[in-house]
Amino acid sequence: xxxxxxxxxxxxxxxxxxxxxxxxxxxxxxxxxxxxxxxxxxxxxxxxxxxxxxxxxxxxxxxxxxxxxxxxxxxxxxxxxxxxxxxxxxxxxxxxxxxxxxxxxxxxxxxxxxxxxxxxxxxxxxxxxxxxxxxxxxxxxxxxxxxxxxxxxxxxxxxxxxxxxxxxxxxxxxxxxxxxxxxxxxxxxxxxxxxxxxxxxxxxxxxxxxxxxxxxxxxxxxxxxxxxxxxxxxxxxxxxxxxxxxxxxxxxxxxxxxxxxxxxxxxxxxxxxxxxxxxxxxxxxxxxxxxxxxxxxxxxxxxxxxxxxxxxxxxxxxxxxxxxxxxxxxxxxxxxxxxxxxxxxxxxxxxxxxxxxxxxxxxxxxxxxxxxxxxxxxxxxxxxxxxxxxxxxxxxxxxxxxxxxxxxx
Ligand SMILES: NC(=O)C1=CN([C@@H]2O[C@H](COP(=O)(O)OP(=O)(O)OC[C@H]3O[C@@H](n4cnc5c(N)ncnc54)[C@H](OP(=O)(O)O)[C@@H]3O)[C@@H](O)[C@H]2O)C=CC1
Ligand SMILES: C[C@H]1O[C@H](OP(=O)(O)OP(=O)(O)OC[C@H]2O[C@@H](n3cnc4c(=O)[nH]c(N)nc43)[C@H](O)[C@@H]2O)[C@@H](O)[C@@H](O)C1=O
Numbered sequence: 406x407x408x409x410x411x412x413x414x415x416x417x418x419x420x421x422x423x424x425x426x427x428x429x430x431x432x433x434x435x436x437x438x439x440x441x442x443x444x445x446x447x448x449x450x451x452x453x454x455x456x457x458x459x460x461x462x463x464x465x466x467x468x469x470x471x472x473x474x475x476x477x478x479x480x481x482x483x484x485x486x487x488x489x490x491x492x493x494x495x496x497x498x499x500x501x502x503x504x505x506x507x508x509x510x511x512x513x514x515x516x517x518x519x520x521x522x523x524x525x526x527x528x529x530x531x532x533x534x535x536x537x538x539x540x541x542x543x544x545x546x547x548x549x550x551x552x553x554x555x556x557x558x559x560x561x562x563x564x565x566x567x568x569x570x571x572x573x574x575x576x577x578x579x580x581x582x583x584x585x586x587x588x589x590x591x592x593x594x595x596x597x598x599x600x601x602x603x604x605x606x607x608x609x610x611x612x613x614x615x616x617x618x619x620x621x622x623x624x625x626x627x628x629x630x631x632x633x634x635x636x637x638x639x640x641x642x643x644x645x646x647x648x649x650x651x652x653x654x655x656x657x658x659x660x661x662x663x664x665x666x667x668x669x670x671x672x673x674x675x676x677x678x679x680x681x682x683x684x685x686x687x688x689x690x691x692x693x694x695x696x697x698x699x700x701x702x703x704x705x706x707x708x709x710x711x712x713x714x715x716x717x718x719x720x721x722x723x724x725x726x727x728x729x730x731x732x733x734x735x736x737x738x739x740x741x742x743x744x745x746x747x748x749x750x751x752x753x754x755x756x757x758x759x760x761x762x763x764x765x766x767x768x769x770x771x772x773x774x775x776x777x778x779x780x781x782x783x784x785x786x787x788x789x790x791x792x793x794x795x796x797x798x799x800x801x802x803x804x805x806x807x808x809x810x811x812x813x814x
Contacts, residue, residue, distance in 0.1 A: 420480060420526065420651040421448065427523075429454040429478040431463060431512055432485030437530060437588075439595040440643035441482055448647065454478055458485075464507040466515075473515040477523035481516050482646065483509060483568075484530055491557050491627075491695045493602035498560040505564035513571050517581050527583040528650055529572050531565040531658060533635075533699050534558045535587060543664075543702035546587075546657055555696040569658045576656060585658035586649055589701045593639035593720065594727040606636065609673055610725055613680040622684045624677070627692035630670030635700050637663045638720035641713040648711045662701035663713040669694075679721050 418426075428445060432438035433455045445453060454476055461472055463485050487504040494501055509529060516524040536544045537552030549569070554562045565587075572583035592606040600611060609626065616624045645661045653659060667675070673686055706712075715723075 417525070421647065423479070424449045425452055426450075426479040426525075427452045427454055427476065428480040428482065429476065430482050430484060431456075431508075432483075434458075434595070435484060435486075435488070436591060436593060436596045436639050437642060438482075438484035440593060440639040441484060441646055444640070444643040444647055463511055464504055466507075466511045469511040470515045470519045473519035473524075474521070477520045478516075479523055479525050480650065481512065481524055481527040482530075482650070483512050483528065485512075486530070487561075489597070489599075489602045490604040490608065491693060494558040494561050495556075495693070501558075502560040502564050505561060506567060509564070509568040510571065513568070513575060513581075513583060516583075517575055517579055525582065526650060526654070527572070527581065528646060529568045529583065529585045530646075531569055531585055531587045532561070533587055533589045533660075533662070533701055534562045534696070535565050535569070536699065538696055540699070542698055543662075543700040544660070545702040546660055546705060549658070557693055557695045572658075573656055582654050584649060584653055584655065586646065587658050587660050587701070588642050588645075589635040589637050589660075589662040589699070591637055591639045591642055593724055594731075595639075596724070598728065605634070605669060605672065606676070606721070606724070607728075609676040610680060610721075610728055613676050613682040614725075614728075616684060617680055617682045623687045624682060624684060625687050625689050626669070626673045627689050628669060628694040629690055630668060630673065630686075630688055632669050632694045632696065633666045633698040633700065634669065634672070635662050635664070635666045636672075636717055636720075637661065637713055638715035638723075641715050644714075645706065645711055648709070649706075652709055657705075659706050660701040660703045661706060662703040663717075664700075664703060665717065666698070666700045667717065675718065675721060679718070679725055 428450055430438050430441050430445070430453060433442045433453075434457060442453065442455070456472070461468055463469055485508050487501055487508075489497070489501070513527065513529065516527050533544070534555065536548050538555040539552060540548040550566070569585045569587075572581075572585050575581040575583050590604065590606075592604070596607040597603045598607045598611045600608065603611075605627075612624050612626075615621075641663065642661055649659060670686075677686065
């Protein structure tokens with residue numbers, strides 16, 4: 406089992422019954438981390454360790470080591486990463502390889518070396534982009550490292566492959582119970598709705614919605630429309646993550662998919678219908694298609710007794726409703742943020758922050774901004790929708806979705 410020096414007489418509880426244990430959810434404000442956070446709260450976990458990017462920069466090894474030494478979590482879920490769609494991945498290769506290698510290496514190593522043997526299990530999240538561009542379909546776990554990667558995301562994929570291998574190496578050499586799961590393309594509440602750097606689904610929701618509101622006759626969609634993608638609602642992924650934390654302790658990574666794929670053209674038609682846009686689609690073929698097809702073979706997880714539950718149409722309707730209620734896509738643009746927040750423009754230039762007060766403006770940090778907006782972390786389920794969906798996204802749009810530390814801020 407884990408690196409903990411277990412007392413033979415002590416009965417080790419299963420993850421799901423260990424609800425008072427400290428669980429570190431790295432990246433708890435992101436698409437995936439927030440869904441895992443919601444799921445753990447709903448399951449009755451009472452001792453969640455949550456740190457924003459500003460509280461704890463996971464690329465800083467010394468800070469991560471000090472955090473693990475002080476907090477000694479029993480469970481660790483690595484949902485913090487540098488993430489983006491096809492354009493971001495191909496435009497910022499250095500960030501995608503370096504930041505991801507740093508975050509995952511710091512966490513996995515500190516979990517072993519700095520927590521005094523407290524870490525009983527760690528789950529690392531990878532992505533379906535780890536597989537070769539022309540992998541057999543549906544893609545089994547065994548296809549890893551069997552051929553060349555898709556060039557638009559090979560830097561990110563190499564970092565993710567290194568994460569899988571690091572979990573395996575730490576299990577083999579040190580007995581750390583580190584497992585890896587590889588989700589397919591995800592979507593849902595708290596997604597990044599940036600116009601260029603997001604994934605296709607939030608990008609299209611935003612574009613179709615704005616076109617509907619503006620009364621535009623056309624919406625541009627990237628590529629040829631022919632690539633196939635498998636989409637999974639992030640609440641289904643969170644369910645799979647807790648399932649694996651509870652039931653799986655193997656060396657090999659585990660695919661997590663819905664088993665259902667659509668062409669990008671079919672997806673665009675569905676988003677158009679759900680949003681209620683009445684105009685035409687125009688295909689920008691100068692934009693890359695990326696991988697032609699990446700349907701995961703999730704039979705290993707199915708054999709353990711898990712399957713996805715949320716159909717794409719229902720998940721899309723829910724996500725659009727969430728985005729509408731939270732103002733997610735409205736808040737991304739600088740002027741819109743200022744309009745929504747009622748603040749003044751930060752005259753320092755560059756990123757053009759909405760300023761709520763001199764203090765927040767001076768500090769120029771997410772934490773300051775959040776304080777000004779009355780946003781605070783909570784694990785109270787009754788307060789989660791408000792804190793996560795409304796105030797938080799406006800901040801994420803500039804600092805998270807827009808990535809304060811990223812090159813597109
Ligand atoms: N989105 C998708 O379609 C898919 C995602 N995945 C995987 O799921 C995981 C999570 O992705 P997703 O939720 O979409 O990503 P998001 O961009 O939505 O969230 C990423 C999270 O990581 C945190 N983070 C980033 N950099 C740092 C840092 N230096 N220090 C501390 N925290 C940091 C952010 O914190 P903060 O909010 O404080 O800035 C944020 O909470 C990733 O490993 C990704 O590979 C896998 C397949 C598909
Ligand atoms: C999850 C996975 O996500 C990334 O890979 P991807 O699947 O190619 O992701 P994507 O969502 O950005 O694009 C899917 C398809 O959709 C098309 N497309 C149309 N119109 C828009 C559009 O407006 N935006 C985007 N982003 N794509 C569009 C786009 O041209 C492509 O054919 C990895 O880099 C990596 O991050 C990773 O692991």
